[in-house]
Amino acid sequence: MNPNKKVKATGFIALMLTLSVSQVEAAYMRADRQDSLAQPQYVKEIVKLSSNAKVKKAFATIADLEAETRANHILLTEIPAPPFKEERRAKKFAEMLRVVGADSVWIDAAGNVIAKRKGAKGGKTILIEGHLDTVFPEGTDVKVETRGDTLAAPGIGDDTRALAVLLTMLKAMNAVEIQTEADVLIAGTVGEEGQGDLRGMKQLFGKDGLKIDAHIAIDGTSTDRIVNRGVGSHRYHIAYKSDGGHSYGSFGMVNTHVALGKAIAYWSQDAEAYIAQPGPKTTYSVSVIGGGTSVNSIPFEAWMEVDMRSESDERLQKVDGYLQSALQKALKEVNEGKKFGNDLTLEVKMMGNRPSGGGELTAPLTQRMMAVIQQSGGTPKLSASSTNANVPLSLGIPSITIGGGGLAHGAHSLGEWFVNKDGKVGIQNALLILLAEAGLN
Ligand SMILES: [Zn+2]
Known part of the structure; x- marks a missing residue:
């Protein structure tokens, strides 16, 4: 781990x-x-690959296509893609992939756009993707404002940049007739953000039946960063319910808020003591609470939404276990203390379940990406995060998340902006890691 x-x-x-x-x-x-430099064998492999004539030509093509990359980036950013409403952007992205050229382009049952580029040998499949969805609700102004070399609009960096990167990468591969050994899938995925709960990836690695051998996500812009560990998360909506009544007249019946308060206290106490033990970072949060009608009423409902995260599945399960027992303990205590009336009830709904995994520094995909970054003059920085890579990592399938190049700021905020500072490096790196994994024929 x-x-x-x-x-x-x-x-x-x-x-x-x-x-x-x-x-x-x-x-x-x-x-x-200490370990963040690639092992010599991988450095050698990447040096050799980048000195290949076709690869060099593809790199030059990527540089020549900067104006087109920028135009695609603006066009796609201005098509809203709120959570669960990615269809419009998906349709356009599919159309653009078809224009650039692939063996087949389709939209799957979840709404992912997938372009397949067949390899010379086949038998192995590499997926490279960026996510279509943004965090912004319907009606958000997504018009791109250009101020000098700065492009400003919600979603411009996270993750529309990746979609423009994929189009240019594919165009360069086609222009110089690069042929890979393995099959390549280039995708725009749905449901990466928040309550999307990685549903696009779950579909790609589940019902789509694509038998993917390795996965590269492009998310964010930093060309030094490699996410090679998935931070897993559990999220719940929890509600205590009762009949409710008059604060004076019905005094003695169960109070939902008392139960919620006790549950929060028990959970935070136990979780706090547990995560204080050394090990991978683990967090918990009581994030939103609500309920109650007026100051002179015993509430009929108390609810909360909670989030917990860890790089370690074991630690995540443990903190979740403390939550479940705290909820039951509070329920029991409040019901035992009632003077009359019906019992409290408890509803626990899971809102999100993102698996954790990964972290093997010696994994060839991670090593190759470190070598790619070094080759481009950068310094690899490994990190843990919650990204689309969580799904394959939890299944034991090699997976990393890399940046698409350029400089972005203000992800998930209305003030998000992007500057094409050395942006081509991100596209060249994406191509190089894809070729290293898929094999150059
Ligand atoms: Zn993202």
Whole structure:
């Protein structure tokens, strides 16, 4: 799960026993940094690949296409793609992929746009994708404002840049007639953000039956960053319900708010004690609460929405377990304390379930991407996040998330902007890692 597996076990365990939690965390980070250069065999592989004549030509084509990349970027950003309403953008993106040229382009049952480019050998499939959806609700003004070299609009960086990157990458591959060994799938995916709950990826790796061997997500812009660990999350909507009544006249009946308060207190106490133990970062949050009618009424409902996250599935399950027992404990206590009336009831609805996984630093896909970044003059920075890569990583399928190049700021805010600073490097890197995985015929 974590890079410390590479550190000599006995020494490291002895070290851990004598260190405080923050010192252990610092040791984790140091281990990360030490290991963040690619092994020589992968550096060699990528150097060789980038000196190939066709690859060089493709790189030049990518540079020549900058104006077109920018035009595609603006066009797609201005087609709204609110959560669960990606169809319009999906249709346009599919049409644009067809114009650039692939063996087949289709939209699957979840709404993902998929272009297939057949390999010379087949038998292996590599997926590279960016997500179509934004976090912005319907009606958000998505007109792109250009101020000098800055493009400003909600969603411009996260993740519309990736869609423009994919189109240019494919166009360059076609222009110089690059043929891969493996089949390549280029996709625009749905449901990456928030309550979309990675439904596009779940479809691609589930019902679509595509047998994908490796996955590369383009999300964000940084060309140094590799997300190779998936932060898993659980999210719930929880409600205590009762009949409710007059605060004076019905005094003695169950109170939903008391139950909710107790549950929050028990959960935070247990979760806090648990996550204080050294291990992968794990968090929990009581994020939204509500319920009640007026100051002189015993409420008929108290609800909350909670979120918990961890790189480790074991730790996530544990914190979830503390939540479930806290909810039951509070329910029992309030019901036992009632003077009259009906019992409280409890409803627990799971709103989100993102699996965690990954983190093997020696995984060839991660090593190759580190080598690609070094080749472009950058310094690889490995990190953990919740992205589309969570789905394949949880299935044990090699997966990383990389940046599409350029400089972006203000993701998930109305003030989001993008500057095409060395943007071509992101596209060239995407092509190089794709070719390294798919094989150049
Ligand atoms: Zn994103």
